[in-house]
Amino acid sequence: MALLEIANVEASYGAVQALRGITLKVEAGAIVALLGANGAGKTSVLKTISGIVDPRRGSVRFDGKDITGMEPDRLVGLGMSHVPEGREIFRLRTVHENLILGAYRRNDSAAIASDIERMYSYFPILRERQRQRAGLLSGGQQQMLAISRALMARPRLILLDEPSLGLAPLLVKEIFGIIRRLRDEGITILVVEQNANMALDVADYGYIMEVGRIVLEDSAEALRNNPTVREFYLGISQEGTETQAGQRWKRKKQWR
Amino acid sequence: MNEFFQQLISGTAVGCVYALVALGFVLIYKATDVVNFAHGEVMMIGAFLGLTFIDTLHFPYWLGVIAAVACMTVFGALLNRFLLRPLAGQGILSVIVVTLGLSILLRAFASVMWGPETFPLETPFSRKVVRIADLVLSQEHVAIIVLTVLLVAALYAFFRYSRLGIAMQATSENQLAAYYVGIPVNRVHSMIWALGAAIAGIAGIMLAPISFVQVNMGYVGLKAFPAAVLGGFGSIPGAIVGGIIIGVVESMAVLYLPEGFNNVAAYLLLLIVLMVRPQGLFGVQTKRRV
Ligand SMILES: Nc1ncnc2c1ncn2[C@@H]1O[C@H](COP(=O)(O)OP(=O)(O)OP(=O)(O)O)[C@@H](O)[C@H]1O
Ligand SMILES: [Mg+2]
Numbered sequence: 001m002a003l004l005e006i007a008n009v010e011a012s013y014g015a016v017q018a019l020r021g022i023t024l025k026v027e028a029g030a031i032v033a034l035l036g037a038n039g040a041g042k043t044s045v046l047k048t049i050s051g052i053v054d055p056r057r058g059s060v061r062f063d064g065k066d067i068t069g070m071e072p073d074r075l076v077g078l079g080m081s082h083v084p085e086g087r088e089i090f091r092l093r094t095v096h097e098n099l100i101l102g103a104y105r106r107n108d109s110a111a112i113a114s115d116i117e118r119m120y121s122y123f124p125i126l127r128e129r130q131r132q133r134a135g136l137l138s139g140g141q142q143q144m145l146a147i148s149r150a151l152m153a154r155p156r157l158i159l160l161d162e163p164s165l166g167l168a169p170l171l172v173k174e175i176f177g178i179i180r181r182l183r184d185e186g187i188t189i190l191v192v193e194q195n196a197n198m199a200l201d202v203a204d205y206g207y208i209m210e211v212g213r214i215v216l217e218d219s220a221e222a223l224r225n226n227p228t229v230r231e232f233y234l235g236i237s238q239e240g241t242e243t244q245a246g247q248r249w250k251r252k253k254q255w256r
Numbered sequence: 257m258n259e260f261f262q263q264l265i266s267g268t269a270v271g272c273v274y275a276l277v278a279l280g281f282v283l284i285y286k287a288t289d290v291v292n293f294a295h296g297e298v299m300m301i302g303a304f305l306g307l308t309f310i311d312t313l314h315f316p317y318w319l320g321v322i323a324a325v326a327c328m329t330v331f332g333a334l335l336n337r338f339l340l341r342p343l344a345g346q347g348i349l350s351v352i353v354v355t356l357g358l359s360i361l362l363r364a365f366a367s368v369m370w371g372p373e374t375f376p377l378e379t380p381f382s383r384k385v386v387r388i389a390d391l392v393l394s395q396e397h398v399a400i401i402v403l404t405v406l407l408v409a410a411l412y413a414f415f416r417y418s419r420l421g422i423a424m425q426a427t428s429e430n431q432l433a434a435y436y437v438g439i440p441v442n443r444v445h446s447m448i449w450a451l452g453a454a455i456a457g458i459a460g461i462m463l464a465p466i467s468f469v470q471v472n473m474g475y476v477g478l479k480a481f482p483a484a485v486l487g488g489f490g491s492i493p494g495a496i497v498g499g500i501i502i503g504v505v506e507s508m509a510v511l512y513l514p515e516g517f518n519n520v521a522a523y524l525l526l527l528i529v530l531m532v533r534p535q536g537l538f539g540v541q542t543k544r545r546v
Contacts, residue, residue: 052435076438088433090426101426104419105438153438 091135102152271503280452296477302457332453488539
């Protein structure tokens with residue numbers, strides 16, 4: 001049984017329908033990538049899973065349990081952490097206090113302290129900045145803090161919304177290195193990305209979204225070799241050269 | 257000189273009451289984005305509850321205070337649960353209308369329940385004095401100041417060290433982030449209302465021996481509002497300092513300004529401060545997040 005299963009989920013913001021029937025699942029221990037252009041609805045999928053947005057239709061199951069419409073704080077307790085778009089750290093609190101807050105649902109203080117040490121070993125810069133206000137960190141450091149804060153809850157499933165957004169290439173590599181390492185430690189990961197190259201590189205399985213629907217799903221390897229995906233998401237044309245941005249509109253996506 | 261000091265102490269005492277009402281008001285505003293125009297009336301209900309327990313039901317004074325404050329805690333949480341939470345996402349205007357409506361409702365309720373008269377409330381400090389050298393101070397005033405200091409210290413420790421206090425601050429700073437780390441935001445909001453109402457209840461009971469218990473005592477809220485603005489709307493230390501300054505300025509106005517000025521002194525002071533420092537004494541210039 002999959003750790004996370006969502007079926008026929010629809011969600012709207014007022015009159016704007018963001019999700020038009022999404023079905024996907026994430027097997028325990030896997031890294032699953034959710035790809036798509038701006039506004040496709042990727043963030044909305046994650047928010048619906050973590051309880052920030054209530055779906056209008058459909059169901060969300062986590063670990064065999066129906067969690068549709070459940071409050072986000074309870075989901076954290078069940079073992080799901082969300083690293084949101086925009087990071088949403090506590091800017092006025094220190095790095096250390098942010099990590100402590102990440103463990104809000106736990107009360108094993110010795111283990112919390114050793115987990116904080118573990119985060120500092122993943123991201124040594126956070127140790128250096130531990131007494132500083134989180135708002136003073138650079139964008140990349142804030143992303144590291146957001147990931148660490150989510151891990152402080154000791155999740156079984158972690159939802160990552162564009163972890164590479166706005167980061168220097170070296171840092172992107174580092175973040176994806178951590179993602180691999182987390183999977184090796186047994187954490188299941190659903191990652192939303194625009195950097196499809198990186199995402200399909202680490203992922204086991206991938207879904208591609210367009211305007212509120214899933215249009216393609218396959219193993220990451222098959223997606224990497226799919227000509228349409230190569231052209232539209234990996235920026236590689238048939239001949240193996242970079243596609244000119246201006247040419248994109250001329251070609252038809254093959255799943256239409 | 258003695259007259260000055262006596263006036264200073266009585267002004268500080270009244271200012272402490274303003275400060276506590278403003279504090280609850282700011283707590284609620286910061287955490288839940290609700291400007292509670294009924295906070296003065298919430299205080300008034302606290303005073304009437306104190307009167308009921310102590311005078312009508314003959315509870316010993318401190319037991320009566322505790323009972324009244326306990327009721328206020330529940331009252332605050334219920335207000336949030338049944339009045340404000342259903343309005344989530346409805347926009348600022350409906351919230352304003354509802355809290356203004358609540359203030360009228362509470363006044364009407366109090367006049368039906370307890371009547372329009374003014375009631376005195378005996379306290380262990382009534383008609384007693386504290387002598388320091390040749391200074392004679394009312395024990396009532398000194399007690400208010402001491403109690404306020406203790407209460408503020410307790411609140412400081414609560415917000416600094418307790419899990420719930422830290423969760424309240426985190427929720428005030430970034431509600432979405434609070435959800436993401438697993439803080440039960442709705443419950444925390446109810447607790448903040450409970451705390452705000454309890455503090456207002458204490459303020460009402462402290463004010464009772466000075467101004468009598470009466471349906472219109474909620475107009476103190478009209479002083480707590482400038483106190484909060486003066487301190488820099490949204491700053492808790494600011495609300496406390498703002499309240500005390502307004503209390504002192506009012507009582508000094510009685511002494512040094514023509515009659516009638518004491519009632520508008522708070523607003524005059526507010527206008528002057530805001531002209532010089534638009535963000536208030538403790539406020540930070542707000543930057544919009546991009
Ligand atoms: N709070 C909101 N209110 C109204 N509409 C929204 C809101 N959030 C998202 N939308 C709309 O829902 C649709 C899906 O948005 P969503 O943020 O889920 O897309 P996304 O795939 O994450 O995009 P991006 O890559 O830009 O992050 C978009 O059309 C967007 O305009
Ligand atoms: Mg997004």
